[in-house]
Amino acid sequence: MNDISMYTSLTQKMNMNLFGGVKRPLTQLTLNITHVYHNVQKRLQEEAPIEPLVDEQGYIILPIGYVTYNYVVVQMIHKGAQAVIYEVKNRDTNQAYILKIARIQRYFQLQTQAEHSFYNLLQQISSQIAPELIQSFSIQNSRALLLQKFEISLKQLLQLTNNRGLPLQYMKLVTAQFAHLLNLFQQFNFIHGDMRLENFVLNTDSPAELRIIDFGCSTINNTANYAHAHLWYRAPEQLFLLPISHKIDSFAVGCMLYELHTGKPLFCPNGEFQLAKQLFQILDLSSTPLYSNPASNSITTSHSTTNPLQSRSIDQNPTSSKSHLQSRSLDTSLPLQYPDSLPLQNTPLINQFTNPFNALDFERFKAIFRTCGSNEHSKTLPTKETAEEFSVYDQIVKETRKTGKELIKYLIVNKEFLNQSGHGMLEYEQFAELVNGLIENDVNKRFGWKEIMESKFME
Incomplete structure (x- = not known):
């Protein structure tokens, strides 16, 4: 037997032994080699060190595992404006936690540093306010907070109902929790600044025990800027850049209560212009401008408390306007007066948006109004375009001729629950009265925690 014959015979015997008598041993050998190769590559990849990376926006991206x-x-749970949120678990105990890692920019690092301090402060006040801060550390030179994990947020709870809303009985439990938080915040001169459904978490076995999260916009003694708070829960004084207080959190509570029961946000704008129009419709600002005295036929403003709602589009010939409100002087410290023939309460809605101001006034306030969408090219202040903006309430206002508190009473009734136990018209009137008190335009009259607990709805 020659060498070739011996090699062929030996190969056939090896193939029969290795592959169980498969008729195509070379093909099978190739498949096995490929399989082994992939297993080796997978093993090498699993054993290779996995490092985080920083994306173009400054977020720290951590690989799974x-x-x-x-x-x-x-x-990864969420990418927010300030940080990226992950779910992590302890390797030894398998306990789940939330890991919040700030974006690498210095501004967000400082925000997270402040948030760290707020978590520590609130834990000293009460363990029933916020999730427990387990520890903080640095990842890729970015500050990270490890927090106690809760199962779902109020937003997710609402979504579980297919946005049909939650019953008024649950609203009372949630309202009591909100009032408790507002009470504590007021005592310590603390403003959360970003109250919304996503920032309240709970466990399903105790759905009435809420915890508040995300203190990136929070402040003590009112040292923060709230111009860019979430549009759905932004108070009028935030939108129009007027002096703010802890009452902005009360306004947000009113918006959340409405949304939790009806399943729909009270304000759902795409931008500042739409929000301004909805505020005018819901708060009935057609008859009561911000921080004015409805009993008076004149509005007095000063340089320090200038009402942005009175600022209008650039018009070099303001006297040509047919608006009832006339610009009396370039000096905004002088009053803007209503004609005696036209009482304040009869001023048409559109006149709140279209009173002309001239170029000098725009130059004085453009830095402020630019944050609401104004620029030198449009030569238009936000309130000029507000009257033309679409609002989800346009048709309802047109058909029912309701605005303000009457509009809230009309909108707040959830037909999914109407006439069920605890959902009669009396209960709805009391609930609407509470919500109206919380979103009151006049901050001095807007409900705080005490007025909430003394409301008829909470009896």
């Missing part, structure tokens, strides 16, 4: 300080990354 990445281990930091004995915590394994399970999933």
Whole structure:
């Protein structure tokens, strides 16, 4: 037997032994080699170090399975304006936590540093306010907060109902929790600044025990800028850049209560112009301008408290306007007066948006109004375009001729619950009265925690 014959015979015997008598041993050998290769590559990849990366926006992106300080990354939950949120678990105990990592820019690092301090402060006040801050550390030179994990947010709870809303009985439980928080915040001169459904969390076994999260916009002694708070919950004084107080959190509570029961946000604008129009419709600002005395036929403003609602489009010939409100002087410290023949309460809605101001007034206030969408090219202040903006309430206002508190009473009734136990018209009137008190335009009359608990709805 020659060498070739011996080699062929030996190969056939090996193939029969290795592959169980498969008729195409070379094909099978190739498949096995490929399989082994992929297994080896997979093993090498699993054993290779996985490092975080920083994306173009400054977010720290952690790979799934990445281990930091004995915590394994399970999933990315959310990319917020300030930070990226992950679910992680302890490798030893398998306990789940929330990991919040700030964007690398210095501004967001400082925000998270302040948030760290707020968590520590609130834990000293009460363990029933916010999730427990487990620890803080640095990842890729970025500050990270490890927090106690709660199962769902109020937003997710509402979504579980297919946005049909939650019953008024649950509204009372939630309202009591909101009032408790507002009471504590007022005592310590603390403003959260970003109250919304996503920032309240709970566990399903105790749905009435809420915790508030995300203190990136929070402040003590009112040192922060709230011009860019979430549009759905932004108070009028925030939108129009007027002096603010802890009452902006009360306004947000009113918006949340409405949304939790009806399943729809009270204000759902695409931008500042739409929000301004909805504020005018819902708060009935057609008859009561911000911070004015409805009993008076004149509005007095000063340089320090200039009402942005009175600022209008650039018009070099303001006297040509047919608006009832006339600009009396370039000096805004002088009053803008209503004609005696036209009482304030009869001023048409559109006149609140279209009173002309000249170029000098725009130059004086353009830095402020630019944050609401104005610029030198449009030569238009936000309130000029507000009258032309679409609002989800346009048709309802047109058909029912209701605005302000009457409009809230009309909108707040959830037909899913109407006439069920605890959902009669009396209960709805009391609930509407509470919501109207919380979103009151006059901050001096807007409900705080005490007025909430003394409301008829909470009896």
